[in-house]
Amino acid sequence: MRRRRRRFSWLSLFYFVVTSGLLIGGSLWLDRRGELTTARVTGKQEEITVQQVAAGGWYRWPRLAVESDTRNGSPGMATVTVPEQRYDALHLGDTIQVRYLPFFPLLARAADQSTGLVARNSLVQFAADPFLLRLILWIAAGAAALWIAACIASPLIVLAGLAWIALGLPFLFPAPSSLPPVTAESTGRVTSVTLLTKAPARSGSPSRSRIGRRAGDSVRRLATPYEVVQLRFTPDGRPDSVVAVDAVDSASVAGLAVGAIVPIAYDPAAPRQARMTLGSRTFRERNRYHMLGPMIGVGVLGMLGAWGWRHGRTRRARAASSAGEPAGTPSSIGAAG
Numbered sequence: 001m002r003r004r005r006r007r008f009s010w011l012s013l014f015y016f017v018v019t020s021g022l023l024i025g026g027s028l029w030l031d032r033r034g035e036l037t038t039a040r041v042t043g044k045q046e047e048i049t050v051q052q053v054a055a056g057g058w059y060r061w062p063r064l065a066v067e068s069d070t071r072n073g074s075p076g077m078a079t080v081t082v083p084e085q086r087y088d089a090l091h092l093g094d095t096i097q098v099r100y101l102p103f104f105p106l107l108a109r110a111a112d113q114s115t116g117l118v119a120r121n122s123l124v125q126f127a128a129d130p131f132l133l134r135l136i137l138w139i140a141a142g143a144a145a146l147w148i149a150a151c152i153a154s155p156l157i158v159l160a161g162l163a164w165i166a167l168g169l170p171f172l173f174p175a176p177s178s179l180p181p182v183t184a185e186s187t188g189r190v191t192s193v194t195l196l197t198k199a200p201a202r203s204g205s206p207s208r209s210r211i212g213r214r215a216g217d218s219v220r221r222l223a224t225p226y227e228v229v230q231l232r233f234t235p236d237g238r239p240d241s242v243v244a245v246d247a248v249d250s251a252s253v254a255g256l257a258v259g260a261i262v263p264i265a266y267d268p269a270a271p272r273q274a275r276m277t278l279g280s281r282t283f284r285e286r287n288r289y290h291m292l293g294p295m296i297g298v299g300v301l302g303m304l305g306a307w308g309w310r311h312g313r314t315r316r317a318r319a320a321s322s323a324g325e326p327a328g329t330p331s332s333i334g335a336a337g
Contacts, residue, residue, distance in 0.1 A: 076105030248279030
């Protein structure tokens with residue numbers, strides 16, 4: 001029996017809208033109706049979200065587990081996200097002002113944070129991805145150049161498109177930057193190892209054909225797989241440990257697994273940028289042009305779109321000109337004959 005294709009689900013969209021509305025609505029309600037209280041720090045955790053990109057990338061979320069007495073006298077526990085500097089300044093047992101909802105104490109936030117501030121910080125962190133920002137600028141510049149060329153002449157569309165693609169190569173795929181300097185050495189315990197063999201993250205629906213999925217996997221497969229490693233260690237002169245994130249070529253470090261102790265080097269002023277002294281990091285250069293094919297495809301599609309827009313505009317102009325000619329003109333007489 002042939003398997004029925006899975007189509008777009010309105011129910012999934014409904015769940016997404018409702019969930020997003022509850023989260024945003026709850027956050028706004030917390031701004032307006034949340035109560036202030038003093039909470040004790042009972043735990044600290046640096047949550048790392050690994051990006052599925054060719055050159056390595058991750059997001060860091062410093063979170064505090066806090067406990068406070070609610071209005072009815074029962075203990076309330078929550079997890080709040082704070083800036084990195086404040087995360088380092090607070091220790092277990094310290095207190096922090098939080099805002100919480102009396103009927104749902106799990107929904108809490110640092111008192112000096114708001115929905116707008118949290119959204120802005122999240123947007124800044126998301127836009128900090130250099131490739132994403134460059135990609136948006138490249139697409140916007142190319143669209144403007146192709147539109148101007150299409151308004152002038154068809155040959156300029158090809159010239160503008162080729163220039164757009166050529167300039168995009170050094171702009172989207174710059175040479176990897178050098179690693180930051182290190183002045184101190186220590187050892188770190190591996191807390192997580194994530195193997196990356198494909199990029200970007202798979203977004204295809206289950207309804208895609210097996211051939212289409214295989215073709216997409218082939219395009220996404222990295223020339224050099226790599227491993228993102230989380231390392232926990234305590235820098236000299238600091239009471240608490242920190243989590244550093246490093247990335248190395250896959251299988252370039254023997255015995256790399258959770259719990260392993262590895263030598264590291266770091267800058268005391270920026271310990272979270274520590275890196276292992278083992279392994280190789282050639283993946284940044286070898287995966288540099290990973291998205292070259294799709295980039296050229298976008299450039300070609302942009303040229304075809306600009307040419308189609310100019311062709312349609314020319315046809316509409318000719319049709320309007322023909323419709324506006326008087327009945328006694330030679331063209332209209334010839335058409336009648």
